[in-house]
Amino acid sequence: EAGVTQFPSHSVIEKGQTVTLRCDPISGHDNLYWYRRVMGKEIKFLLHFVKESKQDESGMPNNRFLAERTGGTYSTLKVQPAELEDSGVYFCASSRLQNTGELFFGEGSRLTVL
Amino acid sequence: GENVEQHPSTLSVQEGDSAVIKCTYSDSASNYFPWYKQELGKRPQLIIDIRSNVGEKKDQRIAVTLNKTAKHFSLHITETQPEDSAVYFCAASQPGGSSASKIIFGSGTRLSIRP
Numbered sequence: 001e002a003g004v005t006q007f008p009s010h011s012v013i014e015k016g017q018t019v020t021l022r023c024d025p026i027s028g029h030d031n032l033y034w035y036r037r038v039m040g041k042e043i044k045f046l047l048h049f050v051k052e053s054k055q056d057e058s059g060m061p062n063n064r065f066l067a068e069r070t071g072g073t074y075s076t077l078k079v080q081p082a083e084l085e086d087s088g089v090y091f092c093a094s095s096r097l098q099n100t101g102e103l104f105f106g107e108g109s110r111l112t113v114l
Numbered sequence: 115g116e117n118v119e120q121h122p123s124t125l126s127v128q129e130g131d132s133a134v135i136k137c138t139y140s141d142s143a144s145n146y147f148p149w150y151k152q153e154l155g156k157r158p159q160l161i162i163d164i165r166s167n168v169g170e171k172k173d174q175r176i177a178v179t180l181n182k183t184a185k186h187f188s189l190h191i192t193e194t195q196p197e198d199s200a201v202y203f204c205a206a207s208q209p210g211g212s213s214a215s216k217i218i219f220g221s222g223t224r225l226s227i228r229p
Contacts, residue, residue: 043219105157
């Protein structure tokens with residue numbers, strides 16, 4: 001089966017611009033998570049979807065970040081307007097609704113804000 | 115909420131020696147503790163996990179121990195090999211819970227195996 005896919009793999013934008021990251025979870029996985037890793041720090045939780053509903057968005061930094069999962073399939077994470085501190089690797093992960101605990105990660109989208 | 119601390123941040127060991135990475139967690143309700151390995155340029159992947167009803171679990175050269183009383187858990191890699199070089203993340207969560215099903219990660223340990 002196909003794994004979690006993320007697009008783009010790398011994005012370089014200027015401060016103030018907008019970027020949209022996309023995640024396609026494994027088919028049949030109702031849980032979808034967004035995480036971010038800044039160099040040398042933890043993989044920080046951003047938010048969790050169950051199907052199309054936001055289960056927990058307590059990790060979202062501020063209102064410049066907007067995540068959607070229309071139809072409960074793929075998800076997008078938009079950053080508008082981007083700031084320097086938004087740079088990092090954004091990981092998406094998915095798991096089945098009957099969650100045994102294991103997350104299946106994508107390869108990440110590296111965002112560089114100049 | 116849950117907070118996971120991980121040490122050391124970097125670790126270099128001679129090939130064939132053992133490596134130990136330690137983590138502590140804050141939420142006594144956490145009951146699932148996975149370890150992920152991220153090789154350079156690749157996605158994090160689960161290598162081993164332990165649930166709170168056991169104190170130790172082993173899979174070939176990898177073992178994890180859990181001390182619920184002290185709220186700490188460790189990853190042990192024996193007979194290290196070059197392919198063990200990677201960043202390792204510990205994590206804690208409460209799978210199957212309501213709003214608490216997210217996994218909280220530590221800051222990672224960059225393990226380097228010296229030939």
